[in-house]
Amino acid sequence: MSALYEAWFVAGVLILAALPFVRLTHYAIHPEWRHVYQVYLWFVLGVYFTGFWHRHGQTIPMRTWRLGLVDKHGHPPSWAMAWLRYGLALPGFVTGLSWLWALVDRDGQFLHDRILGLTLKRL
Numbered sequence: 001m002s003a004l005y006e007a008w009f010v011a012g013v014l015i016l017a018a019l020p021f022v023r024l025t026h027y028a029i030h031p032e033w034r035h036v037y038q039v040y041l042w043f044v045l046g047v048y049f050t051g052f053w054h055r056h057g058q059t060i061p062m063r064t065w066r067l068g069l070v071d072k073h074g075h076p077p078s079w080a081m082a083w084l085r086y087g088l089a090l091p092g093f094v095t096g097l098s099w100l101w102a103l104v105d106r107d108g109q110f111l112h113d114r115i116l117g118l119t120l121k122r123l
Contacts, residue, residue, distance in 0.1 A: 002062055006061040009060060010045065017040070021037060046083065046086050050082035050083050053076060053077055057075075067122060067123065068121055069113075069118055069120050070118065085118060088111075088115065098110045
């Protein structure tokens with residue numbers, strides 16, 4: 001349920017980020033900006049997720065559902081770990097591999113969290 005709630009926040013972040021880009025580049029009549037646009041949106045989402053994960057260990061939807069992301073010492077992830085998690089999580093969620101792994105993992109953890117030594121836990 002947290003992921004569905006997160007999707008609403010992601011949609012809002014993407015819309016707010018898209019507006020100035022589309023306006024400044026006249027994207028509708030210059031589709032050659034497509035790859036720059038995709039990288040820009042990937043980066044904006046990365047700032048959103050890594051910022052919340054590093055600072056609080058939670059995004060707003062994670063806080064609502066009382067979920068927290070911690071390292072092996074019980075602290076929110078470092079900037080490097082947060083960016084690594086983002087880089088690994090995105091393809092895992094897009095392909096569905098992260099969801100499938102969590103179903104068979106003994107602790108219900110995602111594959112990218114298992115690899116990085118992070119834990120998504122109930123608070």
